[in-house]
Amino acid sequence: MIDLYDPTTIREADSMAIGKFKVPGIVLMENAGLEASLCVQRLFPQAERFLILAGPGNNGGDGYVMARHFAIRGLLPIVLLAGAPEKIKGDALQNLEILKEMSTPIRITEEMTVEEITSLMSESHVVIDCLLGTGSKGSPQGEIRRIIELLEGRNNIVSIDIPSGINAETGEVYSPCVASVATITMLAMKTGLAAMPAAAKAGKIEIVSIGVPPHEVLPSLPCATLWEEEDAIATLPERKLDLHKGGRGTLLVVGGSEHYRGAPLLSALGALKSGCGVVIVASTDDVCREGISFLPEAVFHPMKRENPQDLLCWSERGTAAVVGPGLGRDSHGASLFECIWNEWRHPLLVDGDGIFWLNELKSYLKKRNDVIITPHEGEAARLLGLTAKDVASSRLYAAKELARQWGCVVLKGHGTVIDTISRTVIIREGGPELSVPGSGDILSGVIGTFLAQQISLLDSASLGVWIHGKAGQFLAERKGIDGILAREIAMGIPSVLCSLREKEKTKH
Template structure:
């Protein structure tokens, strides 16, 4: 799914109206989709308080209020009575509301925090076109709304957020439990500084102009099911273990064997034909007993001393590797000699950062830093939006793929495209989850997935398995090994 900028979304709306759909009908369409979702998800709720601005977002809210009332719900509409300068379509919907005696229209100042239960607050104050901090009455209202414990829904975008950029640290933003957005994700939904205000995002299809969307140019995408369906390759019947590649997971040190164990196991679970674990001898017994399907390659006593080069293999290096001097020397010598793409994670990245040897990373390799590792590699940025832009430049300069791990992990390609992942959950915020991802990426590349597609599929698969694990065990108690064991369920769902 493409992510369009606020100016592109506005142009898309215009293109849709120019194709024969009036702007008022487009507003009705958006409101109808909101009402459909609200009915499905608030079945025991009978009262809605809808807070409306004077623009198109307010018009969506007014139309939603009318439709909810027509379906038998109790509805109150809150506006700024001192400012009734509505835009044209919003004015039409306001007049319709005024004719309905059953809908009470109140001023923002009339809102009281002492509200009955089974009430939902709906934010339709400002849409994606906002370009300044909230102030005055709206700011005070949003601060008051945020203090309530009632369920909160934003239409299009939480009031106070910008679509394409970070907010100032002292900004006031409506804290939604659900955001009902139209046709596209906004980039701000996918970054930690801003996405935390959105709750769960629901993308509602309001049938905007398909040709405009197809032709629109963007560097930003959301990984959705349609992308995964195009990437996924079901296994052919007439094949053998050699068909599905050779994965070599390099890592582990005394006390950190579990990391490379999880990487090796996830590579196997993802379909690697031949899987080797290159680790120090102190991990031999653990690895051979826990994953007998993976072959062991000795490399030192308590830490990696040498990384042996094998033909026709994909290397995943870093989980539990440690930063012993001999290990650092082994990694740097390997990268000086090995020119094929590799997957680098964890201590492999930290070693490169400490030695300032980023030029040793072979072209088309994959690196998987979390934000702090990224900072060690490439420098500090002010916020996650700037971090993505820096990653785009570094991916292009070095011709590598950067899998930037976060709540919504982003894959940045050498041609400066960004793919945000929306599977996964906070239960995966445990040591070991990244090691699992390293094994998955290594496995899929070894199975001859194109590297870009392997990165996209891996991150989606990793998150989806995490969602299945959280569903069974809860976010609090799920383990990275539970995630590995759910990989098979994800493949079943694809088949």
């Protein structure tokens, strides 16, 4: 698990380092710049010529320290000051003054032509972005804007602390924004570096020390966490030797309609391939009849249109339900959804058309605190009264708002965000291979499986998303990212689980 902190918390930690540990700010900057310069050399061992683009704040200050250490090692740094030099103050100014005493070239971008700047960029082995850090606000302006625009298309940029032009708290990307091959971030990872769309601008992330122990200056609860394989291993349900199928959970999947017959079957497949004990597909007569040949391992419950309550006969045996895959948007779908939401007494996952009905029927629905909703950006936008573009540009914010209304939300898309108001988890496994029809249905079954085994909402959602993403990734490595069928993702899940359990064994 990688802990993530917003810029305000990081700035408080910096102040605490200065206050509690009595480490002067200039020493923190020295440590940050020295460590960052070493890190750049580890990433680019052959590089000799470094172009350091420095903004007016302390992010620029880190750049002057880096330039000094490159020069000490006999390398060739050049510093370009972007923006008015009279704005530079404090620790950054002091480091600039030191640098001025050395022979390192320092130039002011405002006095340079585009050709001069771009030819320096082209001649450098590595361009280092020290334009804006955690003190940046909104889209880059003035000279900094001009310089970022000139960086467009370059593939040798390393950003210091954050790529200039992202919002380090929300993961929003402003225009223009630096796109880096690597980001060297100080003290701890910032939330915006893990959240899409900004995560795509950061490249490989390296965390460097500023000379104080992070756990001494950072709060014990991070603002969010990035899930890793070790978290999936730690969350896997236990498998005792005398396990029976009931111990693997009993999941009811409610969905399917005339035009969407496959969705509940894919959800059931996702559940069975994730190790669910019993899966009951409650659907139309046709789906149940045809479903038996697709998935004979499932139990089928043909629904009575006139009596949705009939489904509740599974309340005794069932331990969780998924409602929504292909459910349909006619009155039958509405009454089924309302019945399950208001009367099903076990944890519930709402997906697909279930999310449509959630929005339509919200004033008729009881308050529940055992529900996971799994919208994609379009569905999230509808629930929030925003556009899909708004949601895509600020995924952390959208997930938090949805969690406030519904308790636990899985905002799908690359860099899935899971939010329960008090906790935020980001999962980066999986890529474009997962954006295929039926992939979300599979995911609902995977998460449903863990819910059915009494794993908490947050852990079920995180484990389900991680496994689904990893299955996609394994598949993409062998077959590429195009033409994957959703059922192939499900078929890959046992290998993911197997590899996690193998690693679990070696840990003990």
